[in-house]
Amino acid sequence: DAKTTQPNSMESNEEEPVHLPCNHSTISGTDYIHWYRQLPSQGPEYVIHGLTSNVNNRMASLAIAEDRKSSTLILHRATLRDAAVYYCILLMNTGFQKLVFGTGTRLLVSP
Amino acid sequence: SAVISQKPSRDICQRGTSLTIQCQVDSQVTMMFWYRQQPGQSLTLIATANQGSEATYESGFVIDKFPISRPNLTFSTLTVSNMSPEDSSIYLCSVATGTGNIQYFGAGTRLSVL
Numbered sequence: 001d002a003k004t005t006q007p008n009s010m011e012s013n014e015e016e017p018v019h020l021p022c023n024h025s026t027i028s029g030t031d032y033i034h035w036y037r038q039l040p041s042q043g044p045e046y047v048i049h050g051l052t053s054n055v056n057n058r059m060a061s062l063a064i065a066e067d068r069k070s071s072t073l074i075l076h077r078a079t080l081r082d083a084a085v086y087y088c089i090l091l092m093n094t095g096f097q098k099l100v101f102g103t104g105t106r107l108l109v110s111p
Numbered sequence: 112s113a114v115i116s117q118k119p120s121r122d123i124c125q126r127g128t129s130l131t132i133q134c135q136v137d138s139q140v141t142m143m144f145w146y147r148q149q150p151g152q153s154l155t156l157i158a159t160a161n162q163g164s165e166a167t168y169e170s171g172f173v174i175d176k177f178p179i180s181r182p183n184l185t186f187s188t189l190t191v192s193n194m195s196p197e198d199s200s201i202y203l204c205s206v207a208t209g210t211g212n213i214q215y216f217g218a219g220t221r222l223s224v225l
Contacts, residue, residue: 032212042152043203043216066132087153098144098169099205101154101212
């Protein structure tokens with residue numbers, strides 16, 4: 001499995017944008033970039049995924065570098081509820097697959 | 112999407128005993144996964160469970176220790192056998208459904224072994 005590298009932790013203030021980086025220099029052409037987050041005392045939840053183009057949904061935006069070796073999850077206005085561990089995971093789009101979780105980034109949000 | 116219910120939500124068990132964790136999904140799904148999250152750690156996959164076939168275990172996990180049943184497309188159980196304090200973890204099930212290889216997780220079972 002291609003590996004991802006994320007900072008261990010980041011801090012933000014409430015209502016400010018947050019940019020969570022992920023490096024995946026060994027990504028293959030068929031790997032999708034997925035983001036999950038795990039709120040305290042809960043199971044992980046899907047956030048967003050993409051292949052080459054930037055993606056937006058109600059939760060976040062995903063910006064993918066042109067060479068696809070890095071990506072950034074963008075929370076446009078952080079709330080206290082966004083405090084969680086965010087995981088960047090690569091998956092091939094060939095059927096359902098297991099998720100390989102790294103250590104993720106712990107996001108702290110201050111009021 | 113899928114809604115997943117896990118039972119029990121938490122338990123405290125004595126060493127040497129076994130605990131069976133249930134995972135119920137609100138829709139039919141082909142693939143279900145069982146993960147373990149040790150204290151302060153990330154998630155590690157235990158096994159993949161497809162209906163009608165034997166579960167596929169990851170390296171470091173064996174069927175005798177973590178037997179899995181998958182009797183139908185909406186239900187699975189994971190048993191943690193002959194428990195020791197090292198088995199104290201959160202156990203989570205997930206399902207893969209829909210498009211885009213998206214997985215949905217239960218809230219987990221928090222297990223403490225004394």
